[in-house]
Structure formats: structure tokens, C-alpha cells
Amino acid sequence: MTSTNLSCPDFSDFKCNSGIVLPLINESIWSIEFRAILYLVGLLWSFVAIALVADAFMCAIEVITSQTSEVKVARPDKEEGFEIVQVRVWNDTVANLTLMALGSSAPEILLSIIEILGNNFNAGELGPGTIVGSASFNLLIIVAVCVAGIPNGDFRRIKRIKVFAVTAGFSIFAYVWLYIVLVAHTENEIELWEAAVTFGFFPVLVIIAFVADKEYCCGAKVKDQRLEIELGDVAEDTALMKRPKTEQEKMKDIVQTFMKSLDKPEKLSEEDASNIAALKMQEEQQHSRAWYRVRASRDLFAGQRINPHLSDNLQKVLDGESSSQLHDTTGFENGAVGLSPQHRLELNGILGTPIKLTSEIEFDAVSCSVMENCGTVKISVVRRGDLSMPASVGFETIDGTATASDDYVAVKDVLIFEPKETKKYIEIEIIDDNVWEPDETFFVKLSKVDSHNGVDDDYVTLGHKIINQVTIINDDEPGTIEFTKPSYLVKESVGNAYFPLQRTNGADGVVEVVWRTTDLNAKEGVHYAGKEGKVTFEHGEDVKNIELQIINDHETKKDENFQITLISASGGASLGHTQKTVVTVVGDDEFDGLVRRVVAKTHLKLQKMKLGSQSWADQFTQAMCVNGGDIENATPGDYIMHFLSFGFKVIVAFVPPPSIWNGWACFAGALFLLIGLTAVVGDLATIFGCLIGLEPTVTAITLVALGTSLPDLFASKTAATQERYADNCIGNVTGSNSVNVFLGLGISWLMGTIYHKTVYGTNFPVDSGSLAFSVALYSICAVLCVVTLMARRYIPALGKCELGGPVGPKWATAGFFTLLWILYVVLSALQTYNIIAGF
Secondary structure, three states: OOOOOOOOOOOOOHHHHOOOOOOOOOOOOOOHHHHHHHHHHHHHHHHHHHHHHHHHHHHHHHHHHOOEEEEEEEOOOOOOOEEEEEEEOOOHHHHHHHHHHHHHHHHHHHHHHHHHHHOOOOOOOHHHHHHHHHHHHHHHHHHHHHHHHOOOOOEEEOOOHHHHHHHHHHHHHHHHHHHHHHHHHOOOEEOHHHHHHHHHHHHHHHHHHHHHHHOOOOOOOOOOOEEEEOOEEEEOOOOOOOOOOOHHHHHHHHHHHHHHHOOOHHHOOHHHHHHHHHHHHHHHOOOOHHHHHHHHHHHHOOOOOOOOOOOHHHHHHHOOOOHHHHHHHHHHHHOOOOOOHHHHHHHHHHHOOOOOOOEEEEEOOOEEEEEOOOOEEEEEEEEEEOOOOOEEEEEEEEEOOOOEOOOEOOOEEEEEEOOOOOEEEEEEEEOOOOOOOOOEEEEEEEEOOOOOOOOOOOOEEEOOOOEEEEEEEOOOOEEEEEEOOOEEEEEHHHOEEEEEEEEEEEOOOOEEEEEEEEEOOOOEOOOEEOOEEEEEEOOOEOEEEEEEEEOOOOOOOOEEEEEEEEEEEOOOOEEOOOOEEEEEEEOOHHHHHHHHHHHHHHHHHHHHHOOOOOOHHHHHHHHHOHHHHOHHHOOHHHHHHHHHHHHHHHHHHOOOOOOHHHHHHHHHHHHHHHHHHHHHHHHHHHHHHHHHOOOHHHHHHHHHHHHHHHHHHHHHHHHHHHOOEOHHHHHHHHHHHHHHHHHHHHHHHHHHHHHHHHHOOOOEEOOOHHHHHHHHHHHHHHHHHHHHHHHHHHOHHHOOOOEEOOHHHHHHHHHHHHHHHHHHHHHHHHHHOOOOOOO
């Protein structure tokens, strides 16, 4: 059966030069070492090709299993009395155990079938060995990675535990059944009924899993007269049926929720916002096994991404780390004080562009009044923003009805603010000519001046209040104070709203006015900020503002009201007629428009990334370009992988796109390519093992099993971290392992038994030696793995979860599963070389 020593093989053996496809030319003159290296590189490279073809195969399966049909749902509020709802045709469990399992396990299944055909309907060792080796890698290594890959403090549990119980039970039973038919019942041969029963277990598995998914057994009450829809169960006979949200409505909700979570959503570009929204939309959706498999393959080989790429800065925004910092930046630009250089560097990194330090200067009020005999008027100028450097502003007087030299002394000068200084005064001399005159006015204007001392010319900016009107009056009364209007309308996006108070009939002395807000249908602290406060009129000032913060909750349709009331005035001033004003906060049409534009961009991105949406031209364009054309986000590693896989990408682009014939054309084309590639892989693995003296069984459980299972490893890891439950990573592993046996060996054995029974009248001979030992060893490991997972689910100390949980048990479990796989490979190899005895 096998050699009893590890001496070098006879390299002149014809086996090292025979295969179904290879070698294409006479290689007998080549050195053994060169051929071994050549076949190893070819074997590894062929795994890339299989992964890319499987990508197209899984895209076709995703399109096929995503098909929907129209169902009429009762809606009394509709004129027609019903609403048409799209319902998925395929049940998730059935899809996972049939087409999805076939897609992920196609190389192993096809390898077993092709090996039978290539050996003239005689059994081989590579196909069955690959099936068992792949099963051990899937169950032990992939599950170990999923257990350890969950972030600390997080966990995942299996939701459909009954379905998992069925698939896990069958994944163990399948290999126990193999041992029974190979050793216990008819040793070293397979009877026709055994092959038929092996294949027949496949529909049995699907039916039982479907029953468990629907809970048609175990005492569960059958849901009569109910219509199961993808989004839940809706009773047909109820008049209060909740309509599922459309994809567009879900998208708008997600975009609005995300945009509201930002302090300043307008600071984010529409392109960046749509990228984040598309990613969040994908996170909200439940993805199939095919989606994760395709994503892993394309991430690995620099293909067209099916998930949005976010820069590090956008990822911070998504994680909520920079929302407050974005707010700080806006505040800094509009008047926040004194950010440190380190903070400025952090802000530069977040926004992606340098932050320009600015200092804003303007008048404290837009007008003031003075008596003609006051001598000098003092006009206050305020500074906001960065205060770390000196700032200068020019000012000059301009005649109105009052003229320079007759009524006041003209000035033109520069006002200099020292660091940290926030207020300065401009003093202008008023001329008292002892002649009666009506009230007269002149103006003082601020202007920018050239900066000095190394300060950037753009450092100083002028605010809105750059002109102050000065009125010269002959009145010594403190005046009357009131609102300028009885009501105001403000947008919720205004930030800070200003409500002016006017001082008439005098402006003598300092006057303090107390004000208070009263809620109507708006709530203080929710829709606006500010309960009460004081406004101070300096001597001569006749207009001041009450400043209130309007809180932006980004509601597009709103009408919220509150009232501001003047309570009292000091300094002998009186309150005028308009002592109250009503403020109405209206919705922000700009935000609503922003949401609509982001939703439209998000929809386009999701359509572009949707599996099966590409045309034939799209396939070739994406095959030719790294990352499918997303060159901006390509890394050096992406370029290397694109170079290595370029030829295969172009070949796969000839497969009909999934959009043709509902995916079936792509399914057939990809299956045809997989059959050819699997034949080549079988030859490469067999000849390479022969060249280096490696038995086919050992080659199968190591190189071939790892090469065909690596995309599943990355897919399961992604599913484990992204999904809320563990079904899509663990449950699919156990189901796939069962399908491998029932289809991979069931079909090949059925072909072999029918041929031998028809041609020779005998049973199908199968050497059970190393295969039986490998199957028995795997069955023991599988039992230990499933028992460990169940213990983790129900024992509190282990986290009461299959994946993640407490750090210690998590890593201990992953280490235990990895050790089991190493023992499986080592013991199987030792038994193959007869170093240890089999069972």
C-alpha cells in the first residue's frame, strides 16, 4: 500500500510524469529539483486562480439565491387594499446548505469527482484526503481564528442553535458513516447502496435543517395562516400590519442618524459622508456566506471592493472619536480660544487640511449715542478667535450729517490688540459748539491693515459689525429699552441667534437689562440654550443683542417656539412697549437637501458594489485595474497581488456576468472553469508530491486542503467580527463539512460503484488504510471541538458564548483547537508512512 520507510522515492516512476492534463511536454530531461520548484509555484499559483473563479461562482450563487417574488400584503389604508412586497424565494438555511456550500466547497468536491474519472473509475487518495483535510482545517483552524478574532470584551453567540445542532451532528455523523462503510461493514470496498445512501444523506440534511429552522418540530407551535417575509412574520388576517421599510427609507434613516451624530455635519464632504453611510448600511444588513467569501477574495487579490474604503481619518469619524474634535475645530474657527500646537496638529490630521489660525475683530455694537457735551465717546471693539498673537485693525471716521471739525474730531489710526487681549476702545472727541442742532450722526469704520511681526496677513479677519453709527444728541435721559420686533424666525442651523434690543429717548449712563426665556413648545436645553441673563448698555450705546444658542437636532420638519421677556432695567431706564418677543425655530432645508444628496450618492455606491450588478464591460475594466479601478486607495501590496493575479482576472472576465439569466449563465461558466482548474490542481499536487516523496494523502491534508480553504478562513473571520451572531461563520463550517462528504464522496462513489457493477459486476474497491485512520481521527477532533463550543455557550466562566468572551478562555480555546489540528496532521502523516499503527 505505502512504503514502510522514508527513503527517497524512485523519481523515474511513471507516476511522476502522468496526470489528466499535465505534463504538457516531455519533462524527463529536467532536473528533479527544478521540476519540484516549478510544480510548487504552479500549485500555489493555481490556488489564486481557483479563488478568483470561485469569486465569480459565488457572485452567481448570490444572485440566484437573492431572487425575490412579489407577494400581496393586506393594507387597509391603501386604496387598493393591499401592497406588493418583495419576498425572497430561497430560505437562508436551504441556500447555505446547497448552492452556498457547493460554491465554497466546489474545488474539494470536483477534485474527488475528477480523480475518479481520471483514474478510469478507480478510487484515488487525493480527493478523499482533501475532503477530510479541508474539513479538519475548517472546523479547527477557522473556528479557532473566529473565537480569538473577536475584540476583547465582545462576544458572539449562535442564534439558530437548532440548525447548528443539525449541521454539527451531521458533520460528525458524516465521517462516522465513512468509517462504517470503509472498515466496519464492507472493508476496502463500497457497495452500490452504500454510495447511494451516502449521497442520499445530502437531501436528508437539507430537509432536517429546514425543519429545524422553521421550528416544525420539538413541540413548537406551527405558525398557521402566517406569511413569512424576509423582515419578519406578518399575519395575513390582521388589519394593523406593519409595512417593512423600503431600502430607500432605511438608507435615509441611517444617513440622518449618522449626520445627526456629528456636531457639524456640514464639515464632512458629501463624498465622505456617502462612503460612511454606505459602510453603515452594509453593517446593518445581514450578508450571505457568498458575500463574505467574495469580499475576502477581492480584499486578498486586490479586486473590486464590495465594501467602501475609509481613510484613517474617516474611520475616526465613524468610530465617534473625532466628532467632538470636529466641533472644536469649528469653534476654533468661529471664536474658540487658545488651542495648543499639539491639538492643532491633531485637527490637521482629522480634517486632512492645515488649520489656519484666525482672529476676528469687530465692533461690540453697531451704533451708539452720546451727548454733545460728553467730551469724548468711547466705542468698544472686541476680538474673538485665536488670541495667541498680536492683532491689528485700522479704523477711521466718516462724515454723516455730522461733519468733522464742526461736530467731532476726525481720526484715522490703527488699533493694536496684544496677545490675550479681547477688548479695546476707540476714543473720538465730540465738539460742543453751544449751538442748538438736531441729532446728528457720523460713522466709524474698521479695516484690515498689513500685519507685522511675522503674523500672516490672513490671521486677522473682520466680523459682520465693522461700521458703528455714532449719534450726537442733546439729551441726558437714560432712555427706553425694548425689542425691535415682537417675533423672530430663525433656522435651527444658525448656531447662535441674536435678538436686538434698542435704546431710545436717551443714552445716558450704564444700563443693565435682565431677560428670561419661557418655553412654549420648545424646550430649554433641548432646542435652545439660555434660561436667563443680563445685557449691559454702556454709556452712549443704543443697540445691544441678546445672544442665544439654537441647538441643531437636524429635524427637517419642525416649528418650535419659545419666548424672551424683558424683566427689568437699571440706571433709571424704562422698558418700552415691546417687552416680549416670540422666537420660532424652523427646520433646516439645507440639512434636508444635504441628506437627500448623500442618500443619492450612497445608493449609487451600493449599486456599484452590489454583487452581480456588473456588465461584461465592467468585468474587463475591473480586471485590468488594481482594486477594480480604485487606484487612490491602492497599497503596494495591492499592486503586487494584482500583478500576480492579473492574467487569471482577465480570463475570469470572459465568464458571463451574473446579471445575465439571473446568474445561471455565470454559474455554468464559472463551474466549467473550476472543473478545468481542479483537474490541473490535482495533477500539480500529485506530481509535486511524487517528486518530493510526499504521499498523496499527506499532500491532500496539508497543501491542497490549506490552499482551497484559505479564502474561507478570511471570509469567516470577517463574518465573525462584523455579524451580530456566530451563525455565518461557525454554522456554515459544519454545514460545509457535511456537504463535502455527501456530495464529494457520494457522487464520486456512486459513479464508481455503478461503473464497476455494470462493467465488472463487482463492488467499488476503495483502499481504506490511511483514509480510515484520518476519518476516525478527525471524528474524535470534531467531537471535542463541538463539545468545547457547547461548554462555552452554557458555562458562565467561559463567557456563555461560542466566540469571544473572557480573554483567558478565549485564547485557551483557540490554542486547544489549533493543537488538535496539528495533532491531526502529524498523526495522519505518521500513520500514512506506517510509523504508527492505524485503528
